[in-house]
Amino acid sequence: MTEPPRPPGAGEPGDHPPEPTSPSSFPSAEPPTAPLSGAPGPGGYPPAGGYPPPTGDQPPSGGYPPAGGYPPPGGYPPPGGYPAGGYPTGGAYGGGYANNEDKTWALVAHFGGAAGMIVSGGVLGWIGPLVALLARGNQSPTVRAHAVAALNFQLIWSIVGLVGWVLSCILIGFIGVIAAVILGAVFGIIAGVKANEGQLYRYPLSANFIK
Numbered sequence: 186m187t188e189p190p191r192p193p194g195a196g197e198p199g200d201h202p203p204e205p206t207s208p209s210s211f212p213s214a215e216p217p218t219a220p221l222s223g224a225p226g227p228g229g230y231p232p233a234g235g236y237p238p239p240t241g242d243q244p245p246s247g248g249y250p251p252a253g254g255y256p257p258p259g260g261y262p263p264p265g266g267y268p269a270g271g272y273p274t275g276g277a278y279g280g281g282y283a284n285n286e287d288k289t290w291a292l293v294a295h296f297g298g299a300a301g302m303i304v305s306g307g308v309l310g311w312i313g314p315l316v317a318l319l320a321r322g323n324q325s326p327t328v329r330a331h332a333v334a335a336l337n338f339q340l341i342w343s344i345v346g347l348v349g350w351v352l353s354c355i356l357i358g359f360i361g362v363i364a365a366v367i368l369g370a371v372f373g374i375i376a377g378v379k380a381n382e383g384q385l386y387r388y389p390l391s392a393n394f395i396k
Contacts, residue, residue, distance in 0.1 A: 281383045282327060290321040291331040291380045298339040299373025307346025307365030310339035310373065318395075330385055333395050335376060338388035340395075342369045 282288040297313020314336035322329035342365045349361025368390065376386035 283325065287321065287325045287328050288381070288383075290317045290325070290328045292377055293317045294328070294332040294335040295373055295377035295380050295386070298335045299370045299377065302339065302342070302346070302366055302369030302373065306350070307362050307369060308343050308350065310343050310346075310365075310369040311336055314339055331376075331380055334385060334388055334391075335373065336395050337393055338372065338376075338391040339369055341390070341392045 282291070294314040294317035297316065298310045299313075301312050302310035314332045317328060318332035318336060322332050345361050346365030346369070349358040349363075349365060352358025353362065372388055376388060379386040
């Protein structure tokens with residue numbers, strides 16, 4: 186039995202047409218390209234012209250602080266740190282001195298009062314503070330505060346010393362003289378030491394005769 190003739194172009198028995206999934210069956214296509222740097226990408230980023238250059242105030246990558254940490258509020262302290270107790274305020278009632286002349290006259294007021302009580306036997310301790318008050322009190326509020334404090338204290342104990350000398354004829358007066366000399370000298374020296382440190386000393390057992 187003979188095989189019937191095949192139409193032209195037919196292959197051999199068992200041949201099949203090429204699969205449609207073969208790469209050669211599709212037209213060639215160019216791979217997609219990235220958008221230009223100046224054109225916005227998906228969602229509008231980056232902006233037209235690209236991102237601006239960094240200005241130095243952005244946090245470092247990863248969100249970590251820079252080496253050494255961020256500066257504290259108000260900036261870093263000066264080299265050597267802040268002085269204990271802060272800086273002196275100068276020229277305000279013993280909170281420091283505007284110049285060395287003010288400090289000298291404040292010491293004259295206190296140490297001069299103590300020396301006057303010792304030399305005069307307890308009756309002239311007011312001279313040193315009075316001299317400081319008259320010489321510098323009108324130019325410096327700080328000196329005036331020191332001189333007035335010393336003058337008020339030395340005045341009251343000079344009076345006590347004077348009364349003691351008047352009553353010395355009956356011996357009991359010497360108690361007042363000795364008390365005036367000791368208290369006037371001791372507290373005058375303490376006040377002078379405080380004044381040297383820039384502090385206004387409040388005399389005990391004093392009265393406000395002068396303001």
